[in-house]
Amino acid sequence: MIxxxxxxxxxSRLLANPSAxxxxxxxxxxxxxxxxxxxxFTGINAGNVSNQMVFVLLLAxxxxxxxxxxxxxxxxxxxxxxxxxxxxxxxxxxxxLVVGLLTxxxxxxxxxxxxxxxxxxxGLPDFIATLAMLGVARGALFLWTGGVPIIGYMLPxxxxxxxxxxxxxxxxxxxxxxxxxxxxxxxxxxxxxxxRHAYGLGSSPHAxxxxxxxxxxxxxxxxxxxxxxxxxxxxxxxGRNTTVAPTMGLGYEVAAIAAAIIGGxxxxxxxxxxxxxxxxxxxxxxxxxxxxxxxxxxxxxxxxTGGVLLLAVVFDRVSSLIRARSARLATRLAHA
Amino acid sequence: MSDxxxxxxxxxxGVSRRSLLTSMGLGAGVIATTGLLSACSTVAPTGSAAAxxxxxxxxxxxxxxxxxxxxxxxxxxxxxxxWTPPILSEFFNQMENAAFGRMAELEAAYGVKWKWExxxxxxxxxxxxxxxxxxxxxxxxxxxAVLVCTGANFATMQDVYTEAADSGTSVFQFNQPVExxxxxxxxxxSNIGYDxxxxxxxxxxxxxxxxxGGKGKVIQIMGPSGSDWTKARLIGFAxxxxxxxxxxxVGSADGGYVREKGLNAAQDLLTRFRDxxxxxxxxxxxxxxxxxxxxxxxxxxxxxxDGIVIIGADGLxxxxxxxxxxxxxxxIDVGSVDQGRTxxxxxFHNVVLGESVGKFIEVPTRxxxxxxxxxxxxxxxxxxxxxxxx
Numbered sequence: 001m002i003x004x005x006x007x008x009x010x011x012s013r014l015l016a017n018p019s020a021x022x023x024x025x026x027x028x029x030x031x032x033x034x035x036x037x038x039x040x041f042t043g044i045n046a047g048n049v050s051n052q053m054v055f056v057l058l059l060a061x062x063x064x065x066x067x068x069x070x071x072x073x074x075x076x077x078x079x080x081x082x083x084x085x086x087x088x089x090x091x092x093x094x095x096x097l098v099v100g101l102l103t104x105x106x107x108x109x110x111x112x113x114x115x116x117x118x119x120x121x122x123g124l125p126d127f128i129a130t131l132a133m134l135g136v137a138r139g140a141l142f143l144w145t146g147g148v149p150i151i152g153y154m155l156p157x158x159x160x161x162x163x164x165x166x167x168x169x170x171x172x173x174x175x176x177x178x179x180x181x182x183x184x185x186x187x188x189x190x191x192x193x194x195x196r197h198a199y200g201l202g203s204s205p206h207a208x209x210x211x212x213x214x215x216x217x218x219x220x221x222x223x224x225x226x227x228x229x230x231x232x233x234x235x236x237x238x239g240r241n242t243t244v245a246p247t248m249g250l251g252y253e254v255a256a257i258a259a260a261i262i263g264g265x266x267x268x269x270x271x272x273x274x275x276x277x278x279x280x281x282x283x284x285x286x287x288x289x290x291x292x293x294x295x296x297x298x299x300x301x302x303x304x305t306g307g308v309l310l311l312a313v314v315f316d317r318v319s320s321l322i323r324a325r326s327a328r329l330a331t332r333l334a335h336a
Numbered sequence: 337m338s339d340x341x342x343x344x345x346x347x348x349x350g351v352s353r354r355s356l357l358t359s360m361g362l363g364a365g366v367i368a369t370t371g372l373l374s375a376c377s378t379v380a381p382t383g384s385a386a387a388x389x390x391x392x393x394x395x396x397x398x399x400x401x402x403x404x405x406x407x408x409x410x411x412x413x414x415x416x417x418x419w420t421p422p423i424l425s426e427f428f429n430q431m432e433n434a435a436f437g438r439m440a441e442l443e444a445a446y447g448v449k450w451k452w453e454x455x456x457x458x459x460x461x462x463x464x465x466x467x468x469x470x471x472x473x474x475x476x477x478x479x480x481a482v483l484v485c486t487g488a489n490f491a492t493m494q495d496v497y498t499e500a501a502d503s504g505t506s507v508f509q510f511n512q513p514v515e516x517x518x519x520x521x522x523x524x525x526s527n528i529g530y531d532x533x534x535x536x537x538x539x540x541x542x543x544x545x546x547x548x549g550g551k552g553k554v555i556q557i558m559g560p561s562g563s564d565w566t567k568a569r570l571i572g573f574a575x576x577x578x579x580x581x582x583x584x585x586v587g588s589a590d591g592g593y594v595r596e597k598g599l600n601a602a603q604d605l606l607t608r609f610r611d612x613x614x615x616x617x618x619x620x621x622x623x624x625x626x627x628x629x630x631x632x633x634x635x636x637x638x639x640x641x642d643g644i645v646i647i648g649a650d651g652l653x654x655x656x657x658x659x660x661x662x663x664x665x666x667x668i669d670v671g672s673v674d675q676g677r678t679x680x681x682x683x684f685h686n687v688v689l690g691e692s693v694g695k696f697i698e699v700p701t702r703x704x705x706x707x708x709x710x711x712x713x714x715x716x717x718x719x720x721x722x723x724x725x726x
Contacts, residue, residue, distance in 0.1 A: 039608045044633075048603045142458045147424020151654055164632055241595045242628065243654065245621070246424065246458075248596075291589075292604035297561055298590030 018264025018271060019279045021315025025308055026283055033290045040293055047170025051163050053285035054174040055080075055233045059256035060263065060277040061185045062112075062229030067260055068189070069222045070202040070269025071126040075115060075133035076230040076256050080249035082137040083107035084234030085145065088244045091153035100153065101161070101235050108231020109224050111137060116220030130223075134253065142246045150244040162239020174236045181229065186274035198222060202269025258305060259284050262312045283308055397445045407446050410688055414449040417683065418474040419483045420467050421511075424456045426652045427620075427672050428485075430716055431511070434676030437722035442684055444723070452726035453479075464488035468496055471507075475500040481683045484524075485511045487563060497523040506687050510679050511670075513568040514696065525686060528679040528697045532568030533575070535701040536668050537618075540569075540647050541576025543666055543703050544583070544614045547638070547645050551582030552613030555605045557591040557598050557622045569618055569649070586612065591622035598622030602629035610635075614645040620655040620667055623648025627663055638665045651704060653720075656713040659706055666705045669712050673719040674699035 017023075034041035059076045066073045087104025091097060111133060118129040159165040163172030189195040197218050201208040209215055230249075238244050261267065262283050263276025284305060291301050396403050419435070421428040432454065439450045455470040457463030467486045474482050482505055486493060497507045501523065509527040516533075530536065544554060556573070559566035577583045587605045591598035598617060606612070606629060615630070617623025627637070627646050636643035639662075648655055651669025658664035678699055685691040704712045 037608060042607070045604075045607045048600075048607055052600050052603070139458050142424055145424075146429060147456070148426050148429045149654065151657075164628060166632065237596065240599065240628070241625070243595065243624075245595065247594060250594075288600065289604050292601050293608050295587050295589070298592075299561055301590075 018266075018273075018316055019262075019276045020319060021312045022262045022264070022276075022279045022283050022308070024315070025311060026279065026286065029283075029286055029290060033286075033293070037293055040290070043170065045289065045293075049282075049285050049289050050170065050175050051172055052289065053281045054163075054178045055237055055252065056255045056259050056284055057178050057278060057281035058181055058229045058233040058236075059226075059252055060259035060281050061181055061274060062226030063256040063260040064263070064265045064272040064274065064277045065185065065189070065198065066126075066222045066226045067257075067265040067267065068202045068269060068272045069198045069219055070205060071119065071219060071222060072130065072257070072267070073112075073115065073223060073226045074127065074130040074253050075111070075137060076226060076233075077249040077252035077254075078134045078137035078141070079108055079111045079227055079230040080234040080237065080252060081244070081246065082141045082234075083111065083231040084238040084248055085141050085150055085244045085246070087231075087235060088150045088153040088238050091155065092150065097155050097157055097161075104235040104238070105228060105231040108234060109228040112224040112227020112230070113220065115227065116223035119223070120216035120219050138246075138250070141248075145244075145246045147246055149246070151242070154239070154242050158239045162236050164240060164242070174240075177232065177236065181232065182274050182278055185225070185277075189274060194218065194221065199270055202266075202271070204270070255284055258309050262309055264312075264316065283312075397441065403445055406689070410446045410448045412447050412449065413688060414451060415481065415683070415688065416451045416453075416477075416479045417481045417483065418453045418455065418470070418479050420455050420470050421485050422457065422464075422467070422487050424458070426654060427650050428456075430652070430672040430720065431676040433722050433725075434673040434719040435680050436676075436725050437719055438677040438680040439726060440722055440724040442680065448684065448688060450726050468492065471496050471500060475503050475505045478503070479505050481506045481508060481687050483508050483510055483679055483683075485509060490517060490521075490564075494521060494523045501525075506683070508679055508682060510675050513564040516564060516568050516571075519695065522695070524695075526682050526693045526695055526697060528675055528682055528699070530670050530675075530698050530701050531572075532565055533572035535572075535698065536649050536670055537569035537572025537574075538576045539572070539668050539701065539703050540616055540649060541573040541583075542579075543647055544616060544645055545576060545580040547665070548583070548613050550580045552645075553584050553586045553609065553611060554614045554616055555602070555609060555612050556585060556588035557601050557605075557615065557617045557626055558588055559591070559593045559618050559622075561590055563593075566618060573616060591617070591625065593619050593622060595621045595625040595628075598625030599629050600625075602626035603633070606630070606633050606635070612644060614647070617646065617648040620648035620650035620652050620664075623664060623667065624655060624658060627658065631663075637663055647703075651701075651712065651716070653713060653716055656704060656709050656716075659704060659709045660713070662706065666703055668701055669704045670701045671699035673716055676719070 030041070039045060062076065063073055083104045086107045087100045090103045091100035115130050115133050118124045119126050160167060161173050163174040166172050189198065197208070197213045201213055201215055201218050234249065237248060241248065259280030260272060260277055261280070263272070263278070263280030265272025265276060287304050287308065288301055291298060291304070398406065419432065442448050443450065457466045464487055467484070467488060471482055471484060482500060484507060500507045507524045509524050511529045512527055513532045514522055514527045514529065515531045558570065577585055586609050589601035589605055591601045598621060602615060602625060615626045617626050623646055630637060630644050630646065638645045645665045647666045648664060649668035649670060651667055651672055655664055655667045659667065678697060682693050682697060686693045702712065
């Protein structure tokens with residue numbers, strides 16, 4: 001019996017990884033691009049992609065945590081812009097750089113807190129509460145700035161923090177920040193009671209309530225993590241752009257959700273991982289990078305991203321069907 | 337200016353404007369702008385009023401006899417004007433302040449009163465439905481004049497404009513690439529802007545070719561594919577490239593008119609084409625993003641003899657700061673100030689005085705480089721301090 005099931009188990013374990021479809025697509029894309037464009041598979045381009053993917057990755061990490069609890073955060077793009085704006089303004093008003101950067105992150109976490117409170121205390125649906133925040137935060141940024149970008153906050157250290165100046169080659173500070181964020185989120189999800197509760201809450205909200213999981217706290221913290229990640233992304237982007245335009249982060253919520261889903265997070269909750277977010281962000285960033293290098297019309301980017309999203313979800317459905325079938329087969333063999 | 341915060345600048349203006357008004361009276365603020373106006377001879381599309389301003393007394397535009405006559409015609413009329421740019425940005429902020437400056441001048445000289453309403457989609461170039469309903473709302477409220485710049489579908493807008501005209505609201509477009517459409521199909525009273533082909537795209541291409549001695553490799557960072565601005569500017573740019581057989585456009589990518597995407601696009605293209613001589617950023621934010629990509633890649637910026645030439649288009653204070661700092665090689669100043677002043681003049685002449693105006697009014701545009709950036713920047717900075725805001 002063992003001889004029969006071992007290879008199929010290995011195969012199904014491979015399929016069981018919710019990021020399997022995305023990884024497969026990623027490999028195909030990288031191989032195809034490397035063959036067609038010799039400059040694609042190079043250290044320089046790897047540096048480009050890693051630096052470009054930081055924003056989507058950070059947002060996707062936060063989004064993954066929220067998705068795991070069964071929620072969704074539509075406000076991340078706006079939160080990113082508003083927190084970056086407030087942080088930059090703090091620096092232009094004469095505050096030290098550290099205060100500005102901490103302010104940016106704190107504003108992000110605070111807006112996440114408001115999201116969480118609206119959802120848990122006021123009982124608003126996640127979708128509605130964060131959609132409202134998307135509008136309010138973006139509108140506030142526009143009203144406050146009158147559409148005029150904020151400039152004049154670029155202290156010399158900020159160039160290093162945002163990765164514009166690269167004293168250590170392509171391993172920039174944003175990449176290090178992203179690595180730390182990935183590790184922290186991975187550890188929190190895997191090894192803490194918060195992580196277990198979050199998965200439990202997302203898989204079965206009813207059971208979670210009955211078994212005494214502090215639902216409100218888990219949710220509020222998830223939105224705060226998402227807000228904080230948006231704040232960190234905003235902090236880095238403010239440096240990378242050297243100006244905070246009121247459009248900063250516009251539309252990034254879509255990329256964040258797409259990256260999280262491509263990486264195996266489920267809209268229905270209970271599933272997702274930090275590793276998946278990395279894969280998802282990588283897929284989106286490499287797609288954008290490949291389209292620029294290949295000189296293909298940028299409209300393809302939306303088509304390809306949509307297609308990848310669809311394929312990832314379809315692949316996941318098919319593989320779970322196969323897994324279910326092989327499990328049935330294994331059970332039947334065991335009984336035989 | 338590089339260390340100045342635009343935000344606080346704007347806020348300071350609010351204070352200084354108020355103090356100007358209260359302490360010196362309305363006319364005082366006008367002197368400076370009127371003088372500049374005649375010096376630059378850029379405004380006054382319909383001739384008469386503005387061009388003779390230089391020697392007149394404070395607040396006067398056409399001399400005392402003319403002013404008195406016009407004042408009688410105006411008879412203290414209040415004009416309700418709606419202004420809807422496609423987005424709020426540094427560019428449109430410059431334009432709006434320039435418009436305020438001209439409104440204040442006309443108010444001081446002729447007693448015309450303005451009620452100004454601004455509405456803009458917050459942040460999305462595609463949020464055109466909002467603009468359509470805004471214009472319809474203003475039409476219903478019987479606004480005297482409506483100023484539109486939009487990314488909305490051409491045909492849809494013409495219907496909206498016709499509806500407005502039928503109910504007595506005069507529609508004007510500004511900064512709209514009308515040149516790529518049939519003049520007869522455009523249903524506005526007048527269109528104040530510039531020809532994106534010859535006055536922006538072509539100038540950028542020619543500047544690159546001239547600077548590089550007619551030979552070199554160029555990458556283009558374009559606006560959203562399908563946008564009318566992009567289409568029009570590319571026609572002009574391609575023409576300049578065609579006139580210089582030594583020039584070769586090796587790659588192009590979409591920078592979505594925003595800095596982050598411009599930076600990424602330039603970074604990716606520089607990976608494939610390390611040996612480019614010039615980057616054409618179709619607007620200034622993308623050009624500034626491309627500049628960051630060049631710097632991050634450790635490549636050399638143009639220093640007058642050697643390096644990568646980067647040119648943008650818009651004419652923003654922030655872009656000009658970069659030119660002053662010796663980073664951005666050049667930009668095309670597409671007349672944010674003159675467009676703002678001119679569309680106010682056009683409304684005044686047409687709606688208030690009942691005069692005819694041209695259907696297509698093109699303001700001057702210019703290539704701004706290190707040699708002429710001081711004047712260009714001073715002109716905009718001056719416009720950013722209107723005597724009154726509305």
